[in-house]
Amino acid sequence: MKLYGFSRSSAAFRVRIALNLKGIAWEHINISLPDGDQFGEDYAKINPQGRVPTLIDGDNSLFQSMAILEYLDETHPQPAFMPADPVARARVRGLADIIACDIHPLNNLAVLKFLANELGCGKDAVNVTWYQHWIYEGFNALEAHLAADSETGTFSHGDTPGLVDICIVPQVFNAQRLECDLAPYPVLMGIFGNCMKLDAFDSAQPSKQPE
Numbered sequence: 049m050k051l052y053g054f055s056r057s058s059a060a061f062r063v064r065i066a067l068n069l070k071g072i073a074w075e076h077i078n079i080s081l082p083d084g085d086q087f088g089e090d091y092a093k094i095n096p097q098g099r100v101p102t103l104i105d106g107d108n109s110l111f112q113s114m115a116i117l118e119y120l121d122e123t124h125p126q127p128a129f130m131p132a133d134p135v136a137r138a139r140v141r142g143l144a145d146i147i148a149c150d151i152h153p154l155n156n157l158a159v160l161k162f163l164a165n166e167l168g169c170g171k172d173a174v175n176v177t178w179y180q181h182w183i184y185e186g187f188n189a190l191e192a193h194l195a196a197d198s199e200t201g202t203f204s205h206g207d208t209p210g211l212v213d214i215c216i217v218p219q220v221f222n223a224q225r226l227e228c229d230l231a232p233y234p235v236l237m238g239i240f241g242n243c244m245k246l247d248a249f250d251s252a253q254p255s256k257q258p259e
């Protein structure tokens with residue numbers, strides 16, 4: 049498979065982890081977000097939204113990281129990213145959506161640029177006040193769920209890594225890069241540490257990508 053992505057893109061990072069967990073060989077195609085490659089004519093034909101990741105599997109071009117994760121889980125069922133039980137599946141989707149719907153979109157590059165350029169917000173207002181606020185809001189909720197639920201194990205749901213962990217790790221990398229205080233999240237950070245012991249997560253991290 050071919051993955052159009054960028055090292056620091058957390059949505060592409062999710063897909064790198066997923067491909068590694070499934071044991072699928074993949075080739076990295078760099079779309080440099082700081083250089084604006086996502087807006088180039090060639091990439092617009094591949095992903096008209098101008099976002100990464102895009103995954104190419106044969107003749108199929110797949111977009112949106114959460115849809116790609118589901119596709120990989122459906123086409124390569126082992127190891128499973130989701131539990132079988134409907135209530136458990138809803139829990140896993142709910143936890144993943146705290147990150148994928150309620151943190152990540154608010155801190156995407158396009159939003160940060162809009163705040164700075166169109167709304168005239170200063171660097172600290174964008175990178176500290178805004179960015180950290182949405183991470184703390186989401187992480188507060190995640191920590192409360194993970195600490196309270198008996199389903200939480202070595203990983204977010206039981207003792208095998210899955211959908212929630214695939215979302216947590218890139219989001220923690222972003223939080224660390226933007227110097228968030230992660231001390232109030234011991235359960236979340238414990239799970240992060242357990243994930244990072246696995247090569248599938250470790251080798252997907254930004255500093256280990258070719259560019």
Ligand SMILES: N[C@@H](CCC(=O)N[C@@H](CS)C(=O)NCC(=O)O)C(=O)O
Pocket residue numbers: 056057058059060081086098099100101111112113114156157158159
């Ligand atoms: N919901 C999308 C988000 C994709 C997304 O926003 N990707 C970011 C990088 S993490 C991006 O390409 N940003 C480019 C830009 O904002 O110009 C997904 O999960 O795939």
